[in-house]
Amino acid sequence: MDSDQSEFHIFSVYKCGSETMSYDAAHLTTPHMKWLGLRPWDVGTYKIPEECGINLTPFDIYTCNR
Numbered sequence: 359m360d361s362d363q364s365e366f367h368i369f370s371v372y373k374c375g376s377e378t379m380s381y382d383a384a385h386l387t388t389p390h391m392k393w394l395g396l397r398p399w400d401v402g403t404y405k406i407p408e409e410c411g412i413n414l415t416p417f418d419i420y421t422c423n424r
Contacts, residue, residue: 363414363421369393 375383
């Protein structure tokens with residue numbers, strides 16, 4: 359997975375469940391799931407060039423805040 363808001367959201371749904379299916383979260387989640395891929399702090403750690411990133415859109419910011 360790459361390190362953008364959509365991937366974090368997808369990961370959280372698989373790991374913790376979705377709002378609409380919260381009544382059956384025990385059967386629809388994988389709580390022991392681990393993140394494989396870049397994380398935001400890896401950009402500095404691995405000196406990934408700024409031009410490899412994409413600016414957040416207003417919708418991206420909205421998604422992150424949810």
